[in-house]
Amino acid sequence: MELNDKDLFLAVKNDSYVAFSQLFERFYRRLCLFVFRHTEDEDASQDVVQELFIKLWTNRHQIIIHDTVSAYLFRAARNASLNYLRSQKNKQHALEGMQPPEIQTDSEDVEFENFLIQLRECVDQLPERSRQVFVMNRFQELKLADISEKLNVSVKTIKNQLWKSLQYLRMCLQAQKKI
Amino acid sequence: MSHAEDPKEKLIDHLYETDGRSEPNDEIAKEWIQTSDENRKTWQDYKKIWQSARLFQYFNGIDTSTDWQLVDRRIQQHQRKSRYLNHAVYLVSGMAASVLIMLMLNVLRPDHDHSVTVRTNWGDRSEVVLPDGSSVKLNSGSTLSYHYDSNSRKRLVKFTGEAFFQVSKSKDPFVIKVMDGLELKVLGTAFNLQAYPGDQFCKTTLTEGKVELTTAAKQVLLLTPGQVAAFNKSNEQLTLDPGNPDHLLGWMENKLYMDNMPLGEVCTRMERWYDVRIAVDDPSIADSIHYTGVLSEETITDVLDALCGLSAIQYEMKGNNIVITKK
Numbered sequence: 001m002e003l004n005d006k007d008l009f010l011a012v013k014n015d016s017y018v019a020f021s022q023l024f025e026r027f028y029r030r031l032c033l034f035v036f037r038h039t040e041d042e043d044a045s046q047d048v049v050q051e052l053f054i055k056l057w058t059n060r061h062q063i064i065i066h067d068t069v070s071a072y073l074f075r076a077a078r079n080a081s082l083n084y085l086r087s088q089k090n091k092q093h094a095l096e097g098m099q100p101p102e103i104q105t106d107s108e109d110v111e112f113e114n115f116l117i118q119l120r121e122c123v124d125q126l127p128e129r130s131r132q133v134f135v136m137n138r139f140q141e142l143k144l145a146d147i148s149e150k151l152n153v154s155v156k157t158i159k160n161q162l163w164k165s166l167q168y169l170r171m172c173l174q175a176q177k178k179i
Numbered sequence: 180m181s182h183a184e185d186p187k188e189k190l191i192d193h194l195y196e197t198d199g200r201s202e203p204n205d206e207i208a209k210e211w212i213q214t215s216d217e218n219r220k221t222w223q224d225y226k227k228i229w230q231s232a233r234l235f236q237y238f239n240g241i242d243t244s245t246d247w248q249l250v251d252r253r254i255q256q257h258q259r260k261s262r263y264l265n266h267a268v269y270l271v272s273g274m275a276a277s278v279l280i281m282l283m284l285n286v287l288r289p290d291h292d293h294s295v296t297v298r299t300n301w302g303d304r305s306e307v308v309l310p311d312g313s314s315v316k317l318n319s320g321s322t323l324s325y326h327y328d329s330n331s332r333k334r335l336v337k338f339t340g341e342a343f344f345q346v347s348k349s350k351d352p353f354v355i356k357v358m359d360g361l362e363l364k365v366l367g368t369a370f371n372l373q374a375y376p377g378d379q380f381c382k383t384t385l386t387e388g389k390v391e392l393t394t395a396a397k398q399v400l401l402l403t404p405g406q407v408a409a410f411n412k413s414n415e416q417l418t419l420d421p422g423n424p425d426h427l428l429g430w431m432e433n434k435l436y437m438d439n440m441p442l443g444e445v446c447t448r449m450e451r452w453y454d455v456r457i458a459v460d461d462p463s464i465a466d467s468i469h470y471t472g473v474l475s476e477e478t479i480t481d482v483l484d485a486l487c488g489l490s491a492i493q494y495e496m497k498g499n500n501i502v503i504t505k506k
Contacts, residue, residue, distance in 0.1 A: 015339070015358075016377035017320070018450060024247055025456065025500075033238045042237060050250050057254055116235045119228065137195075138232035144195060159191040166225045179224050 005069035013060050020060075024053055027070070031077045034109050038081035039088075048080045074109060115178050122172035126165055133158055134165045186211035190222070198233065199226035244498060255298075296324040299340070302454030309334075312347035318430050319451050320375070327351075341373040343431055346388075357381055360395025361410050361417075370402075371428050377447070381410040382420060384427040392417055435474040442468040445486065446503070453479040460504040464492065 011019035036045040173179040189208040321340020348367030368388025407420035426436030443465035
């Protein structure tokens, strides 16, 4: 049942829609993250990747993959991101001075995913109060003033806790050789 | 040092305001960064951690199954637009829709050129009556397009999926183009056609009348009632299948007959019937575990419970996704 990427893609070429949905499931989130790192736009990233998969299905008979399926998909996602950024620039919507990060290869992308997973584990190990502040600000995107009100501590204390969290997280990531 | 000049606070302010995408202009903050190589490295790492935390949140918030539905819908729309622009297209789901289709199709004159396409979603089944009076019971995930060509006086059908056809008697041949060059020609007859794109074999089970099968290489096989023809897609060979023909008709009574059927194939069938995704964690068990018997359960969990009772496997279900592991 669990086909490798190559066989899954061959099944897609043979018109298997089930295989196509499995390929989607396997790569969708990773590709969204990859595109998001370039476009910095949540909705646009998901649109770009959805478009990529729709094209993949429509053109499945013409597509020939020479290297790995993963390398092919990330390359396609990279091109789609660049096209998107170009079109945004043409529309004069691109933020001035915003530099898209350097384009990574898919192996760097896997590394980055591992980094994120490790970061999550390190966040879980933070002392309770620091973790709370960090999660509220970074994960739930609450404003410092709102956190200060919710936890009934000063903004200064919150900033101190964020600094301490960064210190701790860096140590934790260093210990795992992830930074 | 007064708190307003605390470089740490300045740096946090900078991260907070710019999401760590630039270097600070503030003198106190700059000074701290430039104090030592260690501070410079620390600052780079803090920026990465700060930004990455937001990326992680984004990554976690992506709902693959919701977004899959968006993609699925757009692909179906696209296929309708491009392929059947001038055709009537019906998505059959549930009884009400199929009754409607029978009515609509019966209005069409059988001896005029026109096309009609019917499709069932995964997990859905339905029955339709074609303009020529033939009735078709569609299993899930099937697409049928019917076209009457008044020049050649032929009833032309393109089909993928699984269906039981009861073809109305007429002097106009009823020709089904299946896939990989396989064609079925019938006059008045009843038969089951199993032709899913992902399967190795395409199977035709004849219950009455006559069916003539032809491959791209012009291999011809004439079926008589009670026989099953198996078309192997990898070598495009047609053979008579020794399996029990009744077992291939079981789907119409919500039954799955398993004759030494590997777990992997049982899973494929379940995916189609119940519109779920099943992953077998250990690929070796997909082929090594075989079942013989009949499944006639109502829900997917009933089926899985039954399978778990028969062999040393267990399953976990999250939404439409099921993972099967060794016990």
